[in-house]
Amino acid sequence: MSPFAYLRPASLDEAIAAGGDGQARFVAGGTNLLDLMKIDVEQPAAIIDINRLPLAAIEATPAGLRIGALARMSDVAIHPAIARDYPVVAQALLASASPQLRNMASIGGNLMQRTRCTYFRDTACACNKRQPGSGCSAIPGENRRHAVLGVSSACIAVHPSDLAVALVALDASLRLRSREGERSVPLDAFYRLPGTTPQQENVLRPGELIVAVDLPASAAARRSRYLKIRDRASFEFALVSAAVGLEIADGTIRDARLALGGVGTKPWRARQAESGLVGKMAGDEAFTAAADAALQGAQPQGQNRYKIDLAKRTLARALGEAAGGAET
Amino acid sequence: MESILPCGSGLLPDAALQPIPEVGMPAPDFSLPGVGKRPIRLRDFRGHPVILAFAPPGWDPGSAEQMAVLNQAAAGLLPDSVRLVGIAMDGPWCSLAVEGEDALRFPLLRDFDPAGGVAHRYGVYGKRAVIVIDGEGILRWKAVMANGILPRPELVADALRAIAPAGEGILAMNRRQFLLCALAASVVLHLWPDSAHAETPAGAPAAPAPKPLPPQARHVTLKVNGAEHALALDTRVTLLDALREHIGLTGTKKGCDQGSCGACTVLADGRRIKSCLTLAAMEEGKAIVTIEGLAQGERLHPMQAAFIKHDAFQCGYCTPGQIMAAVALVREGHAGSEEEIREWMSGNLCRCGAYPNIVTAIREAAAEAKT
Numbered sequence: 001m002s003p004f005a006y007l008r009p010a011s012l013d014e015a016i017a018a019g020g021d022g023q024a025r026f027v028a029g030g031t032n033l034l035d036l037m038k039i040d041v042e043q044p045a046a047i048i049d050i051n052r053l054p055l056a057a058i059e060a061t062p063a064g065l066r067i068g069a070l071a072r073m074s075d076v077a078i079h080p081a082i083a084r085d086y087p088v089v090a091q092a093l094l095a096s097a098s099p100q101l102r103n104m105a106s107i108g109g110n111l112m113q114r115t116r117c118t119y120f121r122d123t124a125c126a127c128n129k130r131q132p133g134s135g136c137s138a139i140p141g142e143n144r145r146h147a148v149l150g151v152s153s154a155c156i157a158v159h160p161s162d163l164a165v166a167l168v169a170l171d172a173s174l175r176l177r178s179r180e181g182e183r184s185v186p187l188d189a190f191y192r193l194p195g196t197t198p199q200q201e202n203v204l205r206p207g208e209l210i211v212a213v214d215l216p217a218s219a220a221a222r223r224s225r226y227l228k229i230r231d232r233a234s235f236e237f238a239l240v241s242a243a244v245g246l247e248i249a250d251g252t253i254r255d256a257r258l259a260l261g262g263v264g265t266k267p268w269r270a271r272q273a274e275s276g277l278v279g280k281m282a283g284d285e286a287f288t289a290a291a292d293a294a295l296q297g298a299q300p301q302g303q304n305r306y307k308i309d310l311a312k313r314t315l316a317r318a319l320g321e322a323a324g325g326a327e328t
Numbered sequence: 329m330e331s332i333l334p335c336g337s338g339l340l341p342d343a344a345l346q347p348i349p350e351v352g353m354p355a356p357d358f359s360l361p362g363v364g365k366r367p368i369r370l371r372d373f374r375g376h377p378v379i380l381a382f383a384p385p386g387w388d389p390g391s392a393e394q395m396a397v398l399n400q401a402a403a404g405l406l407p408d409s410v411r412l413v414g415i416a417m418d419g420p421w422c423s424l425a426v427e428g429e430d431a432l433r434f435p436l437l438r439d440f441d442p443a444g445g446v447a448h449r450y451g452v453y454g455k456r457a458v459i460v461i462d463g464e465g466i467l468r469w470k471a472v473m474a475n476g477i478l479p480r481p482e483l484v485a486d487a488l489r490a491i492a493p494a495g496e497g498i499l500a501m502n503r504r505q506f507l508l509c510a511l512a513a514s515v516v517l518h519l520w521p522d523s524a525h526a527e528t529p530a531g532a533p534a535a536p537a538p539k540p541l542p543p544q545a546r547h548v549t550l551k552v553n554g555a556e557h558a559l560a561l562d563t564r565v566t567l568l569d570a571l572r573e574h575i576g577l578t579g580t581k582k583g584c585d586q587g588s589c590g591a592c593t594v595l596a597d598g599r600r601i602k603s604c605l606t607l608a609a610m611e612e613g614k615a616i617v618t619i620e621g622l623a624q625g626e627r628l629h630p631m632q633a634a635f636i637k638h639d640a641f642q643c644g645y646c647t648p649g650q651i652m653a654a655v656a657l658v659r660e661g662h663a664g665s666e667e668e669i670r671e672w673m674s675g676n677l678c679r680c681g682a683y684p685n686i687v688t689a690i691r692e693a694a695a696e697a698k699t
Binding site for chain 1: 453454541542544546562563564566585586587590593599600601602605606607609610653656657660662670671672674675676
């Protein structure tokens with residue numbers, strides 16, 4: 001680990017001032033940042049410990065809920081309003097990491113976590129995300145776990161967060177704070193596709209800090225489900241996951257939310273598949289058609305072709321479970 | 329009078345700011361706990377080239393299953409007429425058995441914790457590294473790699489050049505130097521056995537990193553098992569390393585050091601966390617409880633007693649972390665069924681496979697806690 005200055009600002013304004021030049025990193029749980037610092041993928045000159053700032057509250061708003069960026073994954077997962085009105089969020093959180101890591105990791109940090117691509121994490125390998133212009137080792141290499149949607153010739157790394165998939169499905173947005181003030185950005189628009197600049201993963205400006213997540217309430221959020229498929233039963237990243245929400249009246253779908261994890265270079269919202277569902281009778285036929293639509297345009301590499309079928313089945317099954325009546 | 333830095337010592341702020349020795353500079357002295365009472369000091373080996381290996385605990389170059397890897401790596405470097413037939417460790421001495429020749433002995437100091445004081449002093453904190461010091465006490469070669477990095481063939485060539493006499497080619501080296509260098513290269517390759525034969529993918533090499541800051545020191549007060557400890561720590565020190573290396577509470581274990589294995593689990597303000605993925609400075613002000621803080625005097629915590637009763641471990645290395653996680657699990661109310669216990673213990677690995685007994689112990693301790 002390279003040496004760094006450790007700063008512990010006493011207020012949000014101080015933190016924003018300290019983060020100004022982009023050479024520093026904000027740290028909350030530290031579970032991803034410290035891991036990456038130990039392997040020299042991250043070498044910040046300073047880290048800004050924001051854990052003592054009052055940003056951990058979960059509050060009701062007229063539109064839904066506001067989750068403070070420093071709320072911990074374990075606390076959000078068991079919050080009564082989350083479990084009741086946004087089950088997909090609670091399920092995605094409980095399917096993430098391990099109990100110890102969920103106690104440490106913050107909501108803001110979860111959304112900022114870096115890809116698990118092994119070439120990104122290995123500083124001896126070429127990686128356009130870590131070292132722009134050096135090439136992509138995954139495209140000709142081991143890519144069983146890599147993305148099939150949103151890929152470019154520069155990068156096929158998967159976005160690793162489960163939570164982000166659930167939040168993108170529910171139209172969550174982020175409150176971002178910088179020296180210029182505060183702004184709101186839809187989470188789906190927050191993440192960028194890799195294109196030719198995979199090192200730019202989001203629209204965060206240098207020194208800008210996520211302070212909260214705004215989660216709008218909806219009937220689809222109340223009837224929602226997260227289904228995660230992985231190589232082992234627990235404590236593992238997704239091969240494929242699906243976050244779905246449905247509003248159904250008299251057997252007819254009024255509103256549908258679909259997002260996929262483990263297959264995209266960003267949390268993958270499937271809007272076209274959603275609009276295809278609206279007005280249809282809830283059932284296997286509609287769900288299978290939606291799953292096919294969601295994977296339109298998928299581009300497999302050497303070893304990850306299986307993800308296309310797996311994602312379709314996962315999505316169709318999640319829709320079936322969400323429609324099944326149980327609002328769990 | 330040179331100052332001697334004990335292995336694993338706390339680094340005082342001024343020590344942290346001493347320059348890191350580069351190739352060609354005198355190697356700073358240090359002492360290691362020796363066999364018996366007498367510590368081993370680097371200066372004791374003056375006259376012999378010395379290899380320092382900063383490797384995971386338990387690494388043994390002489391063990392049978394590792395000989396094949398070492399021999400394979402050395403084979404490519406040694407002349408055809410020289411065949412390495414064995415490596416044995418006798419305290420700090422490494423003995424190379426060579427077919428038809430007398431054994432070659434030289435010091436190989438290998439029990440360095442990558443997070444200890446010597447690693448700090450040599451600028452390889454948290455890294456896997458091999459350092460070669462010549463008989464005059466001058467640092468001659470340093471190979472540093474972060475975990476998970478592929479070794480590069482150039483490293484071996486660098487090592488050969490480092491030991492070759494000035495102005496002469498590699499072939500001018502005598503056989504002893506050559507063997508030593510071959511062993512050093514083998515050691516480096518061996519430290520990453522899985523990746524030693526992997527190809528380094530094509531692409532432009534990484535740009536040189538900007539010159540790093542000097543190490544930064546900070547005063548940190550930690551509250552552990554009810555006692556306060558005022559420490560002067562490098563900012564990079566994790567809670568785990570602070571507990572083990574600076575406070576001396578070695579019950580909390582370092583397994584993977586990357587949040588995967590759970591051996592380092594402790595409680596912070598009553599919540600279970602992985603102490604390897606948080607900085608000591610970040611945990612200031614919290615009440616930390618380690619495995620040493622569970623028993624009441626001679627009376628074991630019920631979870632400790634249940635682990636013993638049900639034989640819930642074999643080698644015991646993961647056990648402190650398992651017990652700390654299990655104590656938290658019961659408080660969280662996740663001991664309802666065997667399935668639930670397994671899911672909520674998934675952050676703790678046991679390579680001996682004691683899982684069935686661990687689950688049984690937790691069920692019993694949880695049932696007792698209710699009554």
